[in-house]
Amino acid sequence: MAWFLNFYRCGRCRRIWTDEWSCTCDDECPRCGFRDMTPFNSEDLTELIVEEGGKFAVLRSSDEAEDDPDYEELGRFPTRDAAKEFLGDHQPD
Known part of the structure; x- marks a missing residue:
């Protein structure tokens, strides 16, 4: 399953936070509770x-x-190069 580190910025209080999840989903600000913040970046x-x-x-x-x-x-x-080569050639089951 995909896994992401999402970066958020609150539209109300401007707090920046991160959250890991299996998608790039919206989140709630941990400081002020403002909802439906979309990630501005994801890794x-x-x-x-x-x-x-x-x-x-x-x-x-x-x-x-x-x-x-x-x-x-x-x-x-x-x-590290050998590991990268493996990832490039390896397909998930």
Whole structure:
């Protein structure tokens, strides 16, 4: 399932906040409660490459993810370039 980091700015109090979710949905301002704020930007976090112990792990948000990404490891690689190449060639089931 897709996973996003959404960036919001309140139309009433101008507060800026972020929220992670499985879509780029509207949100409510955590400061003043103003509703239906649409993200002004979003980062796709569905697939990640993270460095762990000198290797580069490729992670993908689980198809069953609902309230959190529930990342599954797809593989570990000796270099970031090898991990990127794997992601470019790998198709989800």
